Amino acid sequence: NAGVTQTPKFRVLKTGQSMTLLCAQDMNHEYMYWYRQDPGMGLRLIHYSVGEGTTAKGEVPDGYNVSRLKKQNFLLGLESAAPSQTSVYFCASRAGVPREQFFGPGTRLTVL
Amino acid sequence: AQSVTQLGSHVSVSEGALVLLRCNYSSSVPPYLFWYVQYPNQGLQLLLKYTSAATLVKGINGFEAEFKKSETSFHLTKPSAHMSDAAEYFCAVSDGRGAQKLVFGQGTRLTINP
Numbered sequence: 446n447a448g449v450t451q452t453p454k455f456r457v458l459k460t461g462q463s464m465t466l467l468c469a470q471d472m473n474h475e476y477m478y479w480y481r482q483d484p485g486m487g488l489r490l491i492h493y494s495v496g497e498g499t500t501a502k503g504e505v506p507d508g509y510n511v512s513r514l515k516k517q518n519f520l521l522g523l524e525s526a527a528p529s530q531t532s533v534y535f536c537a538s539r540a541g542v543p544r545e546q547f548f549g550p551g552t553r554l555t556v557l
Numbered sequence: 558a559q560s561v562t563q564l565g566s567h568v569s570v571s572e573g574a575l576v577l578l579r580c581n582y583s584s585s586v587p588p589y590l591f592w593y594v595q596y597p598n599q600g601l602q603l604l605l606k607y608t609s610a611a612t613l614v615k616g617i618n619g620f621e622a623e624f625k626k627s628e629t630s631f632h633l634t635k636p637s638a639h640m641s642d643a644a645e646y647f648c649a650v651s652d653g654r655g656a657q658k659l660v661f662g663q664g665t666r667l668t669i670n671p
Contacts, residue, residue: 487661495656544589548600
């Protein structure tokens with residue numbers, strides 16, 4: 446099993462450009478999450494999904510959209526990137542039980 | 558609302574010394590608590606978790622943590638530090654309900670001195 450994978454690993458955008466980050470998991474997990482990690486702030490939840498076709502807002506959803514058309518994939522979109530969205534983005538997934546989340550390797554995004 | 562405070566953004570210990578990373582939480586319901594480790598340029602890996610069973614929880618790589626309700630704490634310890642323990646450590650809390658969203662502390666960077 447590959448676990449949780451994220452594409453791409455690195456990306457540089459200019460202000461106003463758009464992009465989509467892809468998260469894929471092969472563990473048949475129901476729950477998926479997108480976080481951003483910024484220095485000194487830990488990880489903050491952007492959006493999450495409790496199953497295929499569902500999404501919900503987390504702590505810092507502004508400027509991001511998500512979709513979960515297939516159970517194994519969770520996409521994070523930036524419609525008009527801003528420098529404040531420069532961060533490392535992590536995807537995670539979880540089965541119903543046990544309760545821990547499994548994390549992907551991250552995507553480092555820089556917005557100029 | 559839930560929250561986590563990790564005391565000390567940087568901790569430095571000598572190889573072979575005790576490691577103590579502090580975590581205090583706030584939760585209006587019985588919490589589920591987690592410690593994750595992040596090695597440079599990698600994702601987060603679960604060290605251990607507390608899910609209302611035994612209050613002393615043992616994890617991977619010789620780490621353990623004790624849930625103390627009266628002190629609202631879940632400190633992480635390891636008796637003898639190894640160079641390979643150098644990493645960033647995150648404490649997180651969940652209410653165990655629904656989506657079981659995690660709220661993370663700000664992280665503690667552990668440095669091991671030879």
